[in-house]
Amino acid sequence: MTGNEVYLLSRTARPFAPATLWLTTRCILTAILLTALAVSKNYNHSTLLITIEMTLKAVLFVEVVGYLYHRFFQHLGVFTRLGGSYIRRNQKYHWNHHNIRYPTGKFYKRNVIYSASEQGVAWGWVLPGLAIAAVYILYHGLNLPSLCFVAMLAAYATLVVSRAHERFHEGLNQEKNSIYFRWLDQIHLLHHFDQRCNFTIVHPLMDIIFGTYMSPAQHQEQLTMAINEEKALVSDVINWTYMLTEANPTEYAAFVSDVHRHSRLRKKLKQVLAVFDARLAVNSQDQEARILYQRALELYNAAPVLSRSKN
DSSP states (O other): OOHHHHHHHHTSSSTTSOOSHHHHHHHHHHHHHHHHHHHSOOOOOOHHHHHHHHHHHHHHHHHHHHHHHHHHHSSSSHHHHHOOHHHHHHHHHHHHIIIIISOSSTTSSBSSOOOOSSOSSOHHHHHHHHHHHHHHHHHHOSSHHHHHHHHHHHHIIIIIIIHHHHHHTBSSOGGGGOHHHHHHHHHHHHHHHOTTSOOOSSOTHHHHHHTOOOOGGGOHHHHHHHHOTTSOOHHHHHHHHHHHHTOOHHHHHHHHHHHHHOHHHHHHHHHHHHHHHHHHHHOTTOHHHHHHHHHHHHHHHHSOOOOGGGO
């Protein structure tokens, strides 16, 4: 994939989502199902049946809400531009995860314990979880089924989803011998390649429903590019374009500071410059690409050469 192709792909809105009536229907049906489960009363089943029912509800809630939250609140999009300190703060931590702690290439997977961008309590995820639990208890009352739902919600989110994501970035783990885990690992690597796709962690069902699934079997070239850290990827172009043209003064100042402190970002900036240059070589009349190239070049020339000891 050439630099020009990467640039054009970054400009294509939802390139993997089929614009069909069936896609819209799937989204509506999912919303109806989630609403029906949320308002359905807790029946007087046995303890075992209550546990099974609440577990299924909790898994579905985590998958749907996790997908929506990850897609619209942790990555660049309409809510970024609407503003709000909570949203931008959350995106800052996730940007750190994608670009500094676990960028594509040799640093994407390391033989050390996972390092979270948000140290201590991950309020970016805890607050939405607490909100769901509170609304559910307020509607259904404080009883055994509701407590079971909240417990399963927390257990699935932390012990399954969160832990699986951590293992994607840990080189030494037993799960790497599992065919299913390797498939999920490739799905997540493609999310780092293009952050507009593959938002789910444990199973790509929500991505399939909402039309954002990027299949590893059909994108082997992109997987190879994501492993090779010598080229800028679609996510890189999207993020740097936002920082160079849309970020508010506070965001941009923090971004410049990161470029000065992290040689990985300076190296990535050089790769993004090559993408903009490749675009101009194909279409010298692309004014947006020219502006991006000029601003990126100014930032690159202003940043000091950092030693590898600061990686």
